[in-house]
Amino acid sequence: MKLSELSCGAEGKVTGMSDLSSATRKKLMVMGVLPNTPISVVRVAPLGDPLQVRVRGVDIALRKQLAESIEVEC
Numbered sequence: 001m002k003l004s005e006l007s008c009g010a011e012g013k014v015t016g017m018s019d020l021s022s023a024t025r026k027k028l029m030v031m032g033v034l035p036n037t038p039i040s041v042v043r044v045a046p047l048g049d050p051l052q053v054r055v056r057g058v059d060i061a062l063r064k065q066l067a068e069s070i071e072v073e074c
Contacts (some may be wrong), residue, residue, distance in 0.1 A: 004067035012072035
């Protein structure tokens with residue numbers, strides 16, 4: 001399942017980010033988005049972009065296109 005498919009308030013665990021470039025993957029990892037890390041969708045903008053996600057107690061805004069490249073399991 002993709003991160004963009006989670007509904008508001010739903011929580012999942014990051015399983016992979018293989019579709020992303022290595023530079024983008026490194027930036028996300030520095031922000032705490034690591035494999036096997038719990039991540040939850042806090043809020044979605046009215047038009048669906050961006051998403052507000054919470055990872056390790058920090059809220060991050062991610063573009064929908066980026067969230068579609070992050071794989072999670074519920």
